[in-house]
């Protein structure tokens with residue numbers, strides 16, 4: 001028996017708690033031909049969030065320009081340097097790209113979870 005594909009639950013807007021609508025890239029970035037085929041979750045207040053490539057799974061929750069900028073700075077200045085140096089800190093050379101990806105993703109998830117816990 002074939003499984004039904006799971007339907008993605010629309011993410012609630014960070015700012016007004018409204019469920020976002022799925023739109024294509026032309027609705028968010030009308031001048032970016034390279035993003036036309038990508039999907040975004042957009043709220044009526046203008047907040048939006050991208051999706052994982054090839055799916056409609058949101059990358060997070062819809063955010064306005066100020067919050068998107070803050071998230072980008074957080075990743076560039078704090079989160080990315082941590083997961084990018086995780087390989088050096090484990091003390092051995094991972095066997096292949098898959099192991100490297102797992103270590104980096106685990107480090108990133110651990111850091112993001114600790115950050116979420118501290119902000120509550």
Ligand SMILES: [Zn+2]
Pocket residue numbers: 013014015016017018043044045046047
């Ligand atoms: Zn909103």
